[in-house]
Amino acid sequence: MAVSGFEGFEKRLELQFTGHDPVMGTGLRLLDFESIEQVLHLVQCTVVSALGNQHFDSYVLSESSLFVYPTKIIIKTCGTTQLLKSVQPFINLARTLNLDIVSVRYTRGSFIFPQAQPHPHTSFHEEIMYLEDNIPDHLCYRKASVIPSKLTSHSWHVFSAGAMEYSGDVPYTVEVCMTELDQTLARKFFRYPNDGKNGDSAGKEMTEATGINRINPNSQICDFAFDPCGYSMNGLDRDCYSTIHVTPEDGFSYASFECIGSVHTDMAEMVKKAVKVFGPTTVSVATTGACHVPAVAIETVTMKIKTAVEQLGMKYRSCSMDELPAAGRWCFRRLQLAGKEYNNMRGARVHAR
Numbered sequence: 129m130a131v132s133g134f135e136g137f138e139k140r141l142e143l144q145f146t147g148h149d150p151v152m153g154t155g156l157r158l159l160d161f162e163s164i165e166q167v168l169h170l171v172q173c174t175v176v177s178a179l180g181n182q183h184f185d186s187y188v189l190s191e192s193s194l195f196v197y198p199t200k201i202i203i204k205t206c207g208t209t210q211l212l213k214s215v216q217p218f219i220n221l222a223r224t225l226n227l228d229i230v231s232v233r234y235t236r237g238s239f240i241f242p243q244a245q246p247h248p249h250t251s252f253h254e255e256i257m258y259l260e261d262n263i264p265d266h267l268c269y270r271k272a273s274v275i276p277s278k279l280t281s282h283s284w285h286v287f288s289a290g291a292m293e294y295s296g297d298v299p300y301t302v303e304v305c306m307t308e309l310d311q312t313l314a315r316k317f318f319r320y321p322n323d324g325k326n327g328d329s330a331g332k333e334m335t336e337a338t339g340i341n342r343i344n345p346n347s348q349i350c351d352f353a354f355d356p357c358g359y360s361m362n363g364l365d366r367d368c369y370s371t372i373h374v375t376p377e378d379g380f381s382y383a384s385f386e387c388i389g390s391v392h393t394d395m396a397e398m399v400k401k402a403v404k405v406f407g408p409t410t411v412s413v414a415t416t417g418a419c420h421v422p423a424v425a426i427e428t429v430t431m432k433i434k435t436a437v438e439q440l441g442m443k444y445r446s447c448s449m450d451e452l453p454a455a456g457r458w459c460f461r462r463l464q465l466a467g468k469e470y471n472n473m474r475g476a477r478v479h480a481r
């Protein structure tokens with residue numbers, strides 16, 4: 129942990145592959161656990177719990193989560209992990225299964241403790257340089273973008289590279305970052321000393337006590353409670369995942385909620401339920417991949433989420449959009465608890481009333 133506190137904001141990497149073998153039922157899921165562990169060792173994290181279904185495998189990590197689909201890997205890690213060190217090893221491992229990389233997407237918010245980040249995460253510039261050096265040339269549709277909000281301390285960083293332009297036919301992704309959690313709600317993610325439980329049983333109890341199990345009642349949940357505090361879960365609902373990570377310590381409290389949506393998902397309702405679990409002061413919502421079907425167009429999805437979160441007493445502060453050739457349109461919205469204002473330094477909160 130950094131001297132100052134734990135960095136909750138995750139770095140997220142999504143690698144998409146393709147292969148000549150039309151039988152894609154297993155694909156990357158054939159990777160043996162030892163190979164995955166070796167990559168995670170480079171990133172500086174470990175597996176603490178795992179659960180799979182017929183569509184994908186999910187791993188709760190000591191620092192966030194990993195999802196392995198037949199042709200896709202999604203890994204998000206927090207703290208001072210070196211996530212981008214996994215890019216080349218994953219591409220090489222996929223090659224052993226005759227799978228070729230076709231797109232890379234890297235996203236993250238603004239770190240609370242940027243000075244604590246190691247190479248190659250000391251700045252967004254360094255991250256882009258590292259990615260450029262470690263992905264193959266055929267991923268030629270490339271763009272990096274910092275999507276601003278009104279607060280320079282809350283921006284969304286995106287890099288995407290693809291072998292072809294984005295076609296808009298994938299389910300959309302919503303990444304929610306919450307800071308300054310309500311202290312009473314955050315306390316539910318602390319364990320009692322000598323509680324006689326292990327990470328799995330304590331995690332299950334937190335999932336139920338906090339209402340996380342009601343965010344998507346159709347999910348199978350793999351959860352883990354850290355000692356003395358902290359919580360992570362992966363939810364599996366057919367081929368869609370959701371994931372929650374919580375750093376409850378006062379002063380740098382943080383929680384994230386991420387999930388995949390489709391025309392069948394009431395995303396706004398799920399985000400609202402997730403925000404309610406934590407009572408944060410600031411909520412940022414990054415949405416991408418929404419396609420041209422009107423019901424899941426990015427404007428429709430993000431507007432519904434905004435309206436749902438406002439019902440919890442949050443006020444809309446800013447909205448920015450950008451378009452990346454290999455990843456499609458991005459929308460980054462920030463909301464803040466009504467009656468609270470920030471000056472431009474993170475954490476320096478001024479009450480407006």
Ligand SMILES: C[S@@+](CC[C@H](N)C(=O)[O-])C[C@H]1O[C@@H](n2cnc3c(N)ncnc32)[C@H](O)[C@@H]1O
Pocket residue numbers: 134135136137138190191192205206207354355356357358359360373374375376377382383384
């Ligand atoms: C559960 S992980 C979640 C990471 C996620 N990105 C977040 O901050 O919400 C981080 C939390 O677990 C706590 N924790 C306790 N033991 C830990 C360990 N061995 N590794 C990582 N985090 C640990 C940290 O202090 C922090 O509160």
